[in-house]
Amino acid sequence: MSLLLRPAQTTDCHPTHRWHVDPTVRAVSRIKAPLDYPDHCRWFWGILDDPTVRVSILELDGEPIGMVRVDCLEMSWVVDAEHRGKGYGTEMVRLALLLEGPHVYAVIGDGNAASRRVAEKAGVEVRRLVD
Numbered sequence: 018m019s020l021l022l023r024p025a026q027t028t029d030c031h032p033t034h035r036w037h038v039d040p041t042v043r044a045v046s047r048i049k050a051p052l053d054y055p056d057h058c059r060w061f062w063g064i065l066d067d068p069t070v071r072v073s074i075l076e077l078d079g080e081p082i083g084m085v086r087v088d089c090l091e092m093s094w095v096v097d098a099e100h101r102g103k104g105y106g107t108e109m110v111r112l113a114l115l116l117e118g119p120h121v122y123a124v125i126g127d128g129n130a131a132s133r134r135v136a137e138k139a140g141v142e143v144r145r146l147v148d
């Protein structure tokens with residue numbers, strides 16, 4: 018088994034859209050309505066070109082299974098539903114912290130226990146979600 022965190026590329030539009038429309042992910046996102054595929058690709062390609070945003074993809078044996086995004090200093094993450102509960106989320110965030118340094122933070126709702134646990138285990142500061 019090999020895990021690799023690599024920079025996102027334009028072809029990651031497809032797996033990231035699958036993760037984006039996952040109801041679990043929509044429920045914890047600040048924007049609740051899912052984007053359709055063309056709009057998602059426009060948004061995704063836009064952030065790849067944005068110098069204030071860094072997007073990385075976690076690969077398991079060459080298959081994309083997760084994404085971590087750092088927008089200015091705010092970090093957010095997602096793991097493919099089929100691969101959750103195996104430690105990949107924590108490992109992905111730990112790897113991203115090595116690249117980003119210790120000053121990043123995450124904004125996580127009180128009800129998102131899995132993400133709070135990932136942040137705690139990886140050592141990411143959690144800030145409160147303000148509506």
Ligand SMILES: CC(C)(COP(=O)(O)OP(=O)(O)OC[C@H]1O[C@@H](n2cnc3c(N)ncnc32)[C@H](O)[C@@H]1OP(=O)(O)O)[C@@H](O)C(=O)NCCC(=O)NCCS
Nearest residue numbers: 045093094095096101102103104105106107130131132134
């Ligand atoms: C949060 C997320 C990335 C976690 O990915 P993962 O690969 O399952 O994470 P891990 O396996 O590394 O660890 C999850 C930890 O949370 C715990 N956990 C999972 N569900 C939980 C729940 N409902 N309540 C409490 N803890 C929970 C696990 O037990 C584990 O902790 P442990 O190792 O001490 O047992 C994944 O659930 C996800 O993509 N969620 C939707 C997107 C999201 O919430 N993003 C956050 C925005 S910042």
